[in-house]
Amino acid sequence: MLNPNFMLIYVKDAKRSRHFYAELFDRDPVEESSYFAMFVLDSGLKFAMWSREKVLPAPTEQAGGSELVFSVDSDAALEALYSEWTGLGIAVVQQPARLDFGYSFVALDPDGQRLRVYAPAEDTIE
Known part of the structure; x- marks a missing residue:
């Protein structure tokens, strides 16, 4: 496996x-x-x-086609991380929002790689 x-x-x-x-x-x-x-x-x-x-072979795709995802324990933890990252000047492309799977925001690294942070919705936690 x-x-x-x-x-x-x-x-x-x-x-x-x-x-x-x-x-x-x-x-x-x-x-x-x-x-x-x-x-x-x-x-x-x-x-x-x-x-x-x-890189060999040379990549053909650009950044932004996937996400590195970070889960946090609560909405408060997400808000704290959002404040920390915006304080560091990290670009944010989605403000904190409530989505089907939980509370989330999306930031970008220097190359435009997507960094999603989310606090799972109560009904999605196992």
Whole structure:
């Protein structure tokens, strides 16, 4: 059985993205070079970025076609994270809103990768 545990995104500037995500995750990468950086998150997920010009075969898609999703425990936790991220100057493309699956907002990383934060709706929590 396959068990995905690694997410890799393509970026324009790995050093800039490394600093962005180090601040966002409040940790340093476990591996990095001038064109690559990898973080290991508390969930065990490995999250890495790779400079677009170094990827083989060369990627054809641009950012924004997928989302890195962060769940939080409550609406209050979401509001606090929203305030923190906007205070850091992170671009927000969807203000906090109540959706079918919960309370959510969407921000962008420096390359336009979508970062969704959500607090699950009460009836979706297992």
